[in-house]
Amino acid sequence: MKKEDVIKQITTPLDAGAYPLPPYRFYNREYLNIVYKTDMESLRKIVPEPLEVTTPYVKFEIMKMPDVSGLGSYTECGQIIPVELNGEQGEYLHSMYVDSFPAIASGREISGYPKKLGKPNLYVDSDVLVGTLDYGTLRVATATMGYKHFPMSQAEALAEITKPTFMLKKIPGYNGAPLVCQLVRTEITDVEIKGAWMGPARLELFAHVLAPMKDLPVLEIVSASHIVTELSLSGASVVYDYLEEE
Template identity: 40%
Template structure:
């Protein structure tokens, strides 16, 4: 294969790229978001400068993604910290666990999503929306929410604004010598969002200590109102917000 064709490849390996070029459309993407009040000291320690805290709320989100263009079907868990970047409200994606290789590879290599491989799931069981996360054979997190008890009172515009709020990741890619070749804060905003349903309700979150999946380092002090969303949306490429090597 000549160099021009090599430069056009979206990813490795050469004969069977792990993921195609984006943007990437998701259909019937389902969320369960469990926000909670946590330790301000732990939040400050978790946020990379120059990000600043925007209160003491953290959220753990379970995602069921049955139709991701280029990625297939998978599930994920994300721990998200609302924050400020130069005064702009953002969501810092602190930790993520997924159960499928293409989104894991693309997420880390393109946007810097802090993804590891584990076993998340989001299912309706009896009258409960139930999220589980296993890592290395251990139950790390269990989240539950009442199932469609109350339609969200947020306006359509408010929902779209929340879903397109800037996500921030810390992207670190080492070079061949082991030193950081890329060290950036990356920003990305979902596009073309369609909301099929939005509900509010009570939620509970239980987390267990895990050295390699330390969600519990941001402890639950008290729960806030939970939300359940079903959406279509497009994940575009992102932009560099801050470069630690310049």
């Protein structure tokens, strides 16, 4: 392969790339979001500057994505923290556990999503929406929500899922020193809300050394939503470069 052709390739292996080029379109993307109150000091320890923690809240989120252009079908689960940067309200993506290698590879390499391999699941059990996360063979989280108890307005649903999101993109060099260390920003675009509901919910987290969700303990459930959408993701942009810090 010619040198100029090597540069044109998106990812390795060169003859069978790990993922296709974005943008990716998500059809019938289904959310279970549970916002809960946690320990403020625990949040301050893990949210990187210059982001500022604004409330003692965490959003536990499971997303079932059965139809994604280029990436197929997969499910994600993670913890998201409300933050502020230069007066803009947004969310910091703290952790994401995903059951698809192409989704993990593309998310980490292109945009810096904090994705690891896990086994999230979202399904209806009788009259309850259930979300679970396993890491290996061990249960990390179990979430339950009453199924479609109360309608949620389009405006409320949009506000729930369209906040700007911030992520830490960190890539080491061969000597172990950071080659890339950036805070990046992205957001959801071209959203169509196909259904949205609220209801009572419970969330239980279990201690795990490599999936430490319980380090942000559940003190009180604040709200829960179940949203079905069609949407796209914008490309990431750098908002702060740690290696260029004055």
